[in-house]
Amino acid sequence: xxxxxxxxxxxxxxxxxxxxxxxxxxxxxxxxxxxxxxxxxxxxxxxxxxxxxxxxxxxxxxxxxxxxxxxxxxxxxxxxxxxxxxxxxxxxxxxxxxxxxxxxxxxxxxxxxxxxxxxxxxxxxxxxxxxxxxxxxxxxxxxxxxxxxxxxxxxxxxxxxxxxxxxxxxxxxxxxxxxxxxxxxxxxxxxxxxxxxxxxxxxxxxxxxxxxxxxxxxxxxxxxxxxxxxxxxxxxxxxxxxxxxxxxxx
Ligand code: PEP
Numbered sequence: 686x687x688x689x690x691x692x693x694x695x696x697x698x699x700x701x702x703x704x705x706x707x708x709x710x711x712x713x714x715x716x717x718x719x720x721x722x723x724x725x726x727x728x729x730x731x732x733x734x735x736x737x738x739x740x741x742x743x744x745x746x747x748x749x750x751x752x753x754x755x756x757x758x759x760x761x762x763x764x765x766x767x768x769x770x771x772x773x774x775x776x777x778x779x780x781x782x783x784x785x786x787x788x789x790x791x792x793x794x795x796x797x798x799x800x801x802x803x804x805x806x807x808x809x810x811x812x813x814x815x816x817x818x819x820x821x822x823x824x825x826x827x828x829x830x831x832x833x834x835x836x837x838x839x840x841x842x843x844x845x846x847x848x849x850x851x852x853x854x855x856x857x858x859x860x861x862x863x864x865x866x867x868x869x870x871x872x873x874x875x876x877x878x879x880x881x882x883x884x885x886x887x888x889x890x891x892x893x894x895x896x897x898x899x900x901x902x903x904x905x906x907x908x909x910x911x912x913x914x915x916x917x918x919x920x921x922x923x924x925x926x927x928x929x930x931x932x933x934x935x
């Protein structure tokens with residue numbers, strides 16, 4: 686049985702004060718969330734602050750990005766051992782905003798995934814199609830390509846201990862959500878593609894849905910058999926909404 690997982694991607698939002706308020710609100714509302722795992726991914730500069738607040742809780746800390754390099758002269762980058770050093774257990778790789786706004790391609794994303802694993806971080810690998818790709822009927826082709834780049838580099842077995850997030854790009858931050866059936870279809874496709882190489886990895890990998898999940902639509906999405914949780918952007922910035930989603934996953 687896969688443990689449900691809800692990850693909050695705070696993106697480039699907040700201040701020290703608001704980060705502190707948000708994490709306190711989340712921690713204080715976690716009483717009923719006993720089954721689902723809840724992860725928060727604040728901006729780099731607030732990782733330590735949020736990590737300190739998380740001491741003694743069951744909530745793991747995650748980062749939003751990582752360098753493919755181990756360490757060294759890479760100005761502005763953050764290395765996986767640094768993330769470990771400040772207490773991160775998870776890291777998002779290949780978020781669509783990184784792919785589309787910062788030109789991260791499949792190979793680079795796969796290298797980041799491999800680096801994260803090598804340093805003992807659990808990657809949350811984001812995949813998903815653009816609107817024009819969905820309209821052209823190439824969703825599965827795109828998702829397969831993004832997934833295969835990682836399998837080719839890091840091996841299919843690595844997915845057993847990793848997380849995949851299916852995030853249709855047209856649904857991210859747009860208020861336009863995939864229907865539960867649309868999401869389920871792609872989740873099932875991802876699981877089948879992994880199963881073709883490793884039944885065990887397919888059975889164990891947690892596949893999250895992301896894209897305008899909110900307090901109202903979470904329950905019906907999370908009810909689908911291959912949706913193991915959510916990657917939450919906008920709604921993770923309001924403790925009450927985020928907690929409602931965590932309860933739904935629970
Ligand atoms: C995301 O950034 O991963 C995301 C799903 O954002 P939102 O929930 O705001 O659509």
